[in-house]
Amino acid sequence: MRMLGAEVVIECLKKEEVDIVFGYPGGAVLTLYDALFKTKFPHILTRHEQGAVHAADGYARATGKTGVCFATSGPGGTNLVTGIATAYMDSIPLVAITGQVGVSLIGKDSFQEADICGITTPITKHNYLVKKIQDLPRVMKEAFYIARTGRPGPVVIDISKDVFNDILDFEYPNSVCLRGYRSTFSGDSAKIDSVVEALEKAEKPVIFVGGGVNISGMSEEIRKLIQMTGIPVMSSLMGLGCIPSDLPEQLGMVGMHGTYAANMATIDCDLLMGIGVRFDDRVTSLVKNFAPKATIIHFDIDPAEVNKNVRADLKIVGDLRWSLPLLCEKVAGRSLTKEQWASLEWTDIVQEWKREKPLSSSLPKGGIRPQDVIEKVSELTQGDAIIVTDVGQHQMWTAQSYNFNKQRSFLTSGGLGTMGYGLPAAIGAQITLPDKAVVLFTGDGSIMMNCQELATVADNGLPLKIIVMNNQVLGMVNQWQRMFYGQRYSHSSTKGCTDFVKLAEAMGVAGLRVTKPEDLNMILEKALQMEGPVLVDVLLPETEDVLPMVPPGGRLDQMVLRGGI
Amino acid sequence: MKYTLTVLVENRPGVLTHISGLISRRAFNIESIAAGPTEETDTTRITIGVEVEDEFELEQVVNQLSKLINVIKIVNLTYVDSIQRELALIKVRANKANRSDLVDIVEIFRAKIVDVNRETLVVELSGEESKIDALCEVLADFGIIEIVRTGRIAVSRGPVPAKEM
Known part of the structure; x- marks a missing residue:
């Protein structure tokens, strides 16, 4: 079917089952917005491009679907930058479509021209500049595929104004052909056996979950694992929500503003199993003092995350949707009781930490805390x-x-x-x-x-x-x-x-x-x-501090607590 | 420790931006980078010379580069029996009096003189980096005007190409 480039974009969005876009119009995307008008494709007008990209991000986080935003060339694109970087850091699937000046004007410092691909290279999973309409369907297909598979992330498609106005006999590709991109799913199953053996041997194990569990939707698997083993579990900021906070084994958040129990457990544990985490500096504080006595097991989909910040003794590279069910299956196959997986002594110590110093406020009751x-x-x-x-x-x-x-x-x-x-x-x-x-x-x-x-x-x-x-x-x-x-x-x-x-x-x-x-x-x-x-x-009163706090460069057990320690 | 990586990438616009962007963002210590077309029109081959503290850092370089969508394959040629070469063009001062000395040196290094005029000559040399370094050191006595070096390229010995390693 013959159609305008702008209509091709809308058709591609439909093929990718996008149900809404967030955006802000401008000169280079006028034809695209005209196509939105004609097709009545759902679009939310924000009041700033940054609003559009964060809204697409919020949409993606809440649903797991790929968020889409539109912006015009130049300032429209640069206003997206903070939002793209935000999505990149938290592995959020996002496709940002920006208009670019006409092909003949590219590189001439034209009105509202900015090299958005150059600018977003370090903060995107991938980006494209489309100068020929023939490339458009393939690029759209690849962009969505890249954004949502493997470790998700933002992809920018910068489309020259001329492409929106050009005409193409539209056909959407059925598959993508990317020689350099494989979204890894399964890894080495034998390594899961080694994990189970290490867990059996451990006396003071702790599980540490992160954003990867949220992204892969594996919270039920984590819950199963904890119910079977009774191993204490803590979370990064991005992992919150993966474990019901009323579970007795739950220690809360670890790190700079982590709970006393989680931070103490990290320092004292002899095995730390990080699942879908990237050992960010707000979690580890000084890396050399992080979990100093522990065997580190690291589950992650991204091979580049393993050994990046913390050296792992056991690396399980693969999708958590592959590794966690397999781990649960293998753990269930052993005849150990909950008390044997995590020794009673250790669970008592951890529970005592939880009781000893729960989260509290320094403000007196009676005021608004x-x-x-x-x-x-x-x-x-x-x-x-x-x-x-x-x-x-x-x-x-x-x-x-x-x-x-x-x-x-x-x-x-x-x-x-x-x-x-x-x-x-x-x-x-x-x-x-x-x-x-x-x-x-x-x-x-x-x-x-x-x-x-x-x-x-x-x-x-x-x-x-x-x-x-x-x-x-x-x-x-x-x-x-x-x-x-x-x-x-x-x-x-x-x-x-x-x-x-x-x-x-x-x-x-x-x-x-x-x-x-x-x-x-x-x-x-x-x-x-x-x-x-x-x-x-x-x-609220202005002097309330967020505590506990591990001062920068400190060790996780050197927390400032209420009343000081 | 120095390593030589062969990186096969899609021959598409923006690929070098992505690679150089990654190298600078991750603060990798790159000694040299040389890119050119290959036996396949849709593939570009980049040889990267990298200096890292340890194998963990090298693992990071390889893993991060591998994440780039347009990077097809990375082969570490450091431990593979391979030939490594660099091409240099050196413009050096030369007058009547010392020109014959220069010619001798060029011969000893099996280099070539590719341009001569009254005041200067240009020497072309290909070889391992250490050999080029050595020639530059000797020529320094005559007064080097400028040096151009390509950065090293490398290919393994034997019949197996990098794409099949």
Whole structure:
């Protein structure tokens, strides 16, 4: 069928079963937007290209499907950069389609020209510049294939304006032919036997799950493994949701703001099994002091992750959808009891750590404590909401205090730590899951980084609940300045005239404010019950620190705890 | 430790950007890089000379490069019996008085003189890097004006090509 290049793009999206795109029009994509108009293909207009890419990311995280966003050439493309990098760091399947200037204008510093392929090379799984319409169907097919297979990631397709206007007899390829790309699924099964043997021999084993478990949807497998073996399990920020937080073996998050039990277990364990993790520096602190007594087993789909940060004694390279069921099967085949897999002594020690120093707040009861806000929302939503955060103190408090129960229920910028991620990501999640409660925890700093998207929320009538943890400081910066920079609070105060309730209302979102502790529960309940979008501005004391904290360069058991240790 | 990697890549626009982008982003210590067409029109062959601390670092270089979509295959030729060569063109000062000395040196190194004029001559030499280094050192006494080197290329001995290794 003969059609315009712009229509080819839309047809390809349909073939890839894309149900919605997020974007912002502009000169180089006018023909593409004209095709959207004519085909009535679902599209959400955000108020900034960064909003579009984060929304596509939130959509992808909440569903596992590939998120798609559109932007024009030049500034349109460069505004996507932060969002692409965010998706890249957290392995999120994303296809970003940007317009490029006409073929004859490329390289001439033309109006709204930027080399988006050059710019995004280090932050994409792959990228393409399309200058000939004949290449378009193949490139679209390859881009989606690359984005979602293997270790997922973002792919940029930069399409010259001329290509959108050109005509092609459209035929979508049935398969891709990429000589240099194999999305590995299965690995060496014999190595799983070695893992089982190592687990049998271990006296103090611990399991450490990460984002890979969320991505592969293997939380049920992890739960099985823990139920069979009773081995204590901890999580990275990206792994939250994979293990129900009420499981007794669950130790919570490990790392800089990890729990006492998880961090102590890491230092003391004699076997650490990392599953779908990349041993980020926020987890390991100084690598040489990470799990110093342990045999390290590393499960990951990406061979380049193994031995990158932490040297593994046993490497299981392959899709977790292959390795974890096989591991469960082999563990089940052994005649060991739960008590034999993880010795009673070890599980007692770990439980004692959990009891000894649970997470707490330094603030007196009676005031509004950030943890209370999150715990209340946790109670009200019963772990059945999609929780989205921005970046900073509120993010860590959410990670620590919300009782996650389901995979893909926690959307947060883990690797890149992108302030401004939350609101648009929550939009993406809410659009694809309209009947689900979606709650955004954000800060007075983060919300301002993409607050224009409140307009997108209102215009689409999204029943999003936005909770601004407003301590009137850039909390995490403030905390570091308090702890490591002699309380010199350089430019970390946001005290001013901004009225978040009015801001919300101006954009068409209802606004509520909590100033008194006794109102907290009532207002949160009210907000969650309201039909449409609501922003709740919760005024918090400014000096609460996120604790425990492992000071930079410290060892995981050298945590600063409440009252100090 | 120095290693020689043969990297077979798709002959497509943007491939070298992806490779050089990766090398700089991951801060890999690359000594030399030489690219050119091969017996297959759709394949480009790149020889990369890399200096790394240990085998773990080398593993990272190989694994990260392998992740690039357009990289078809990587072969570590360091431990394979192979021939390694580099081509150099050296422009050196030469006058009537010392030209014959230069010719002697060029002969000893089995190099070639490919351009002569009143003040300079250009010497062409192919060989292992150490041989080129040695010639450059000797020619330095005459006054080197400029040096161009291709970076090393390598091919294994015997009938098996890199793509089948």
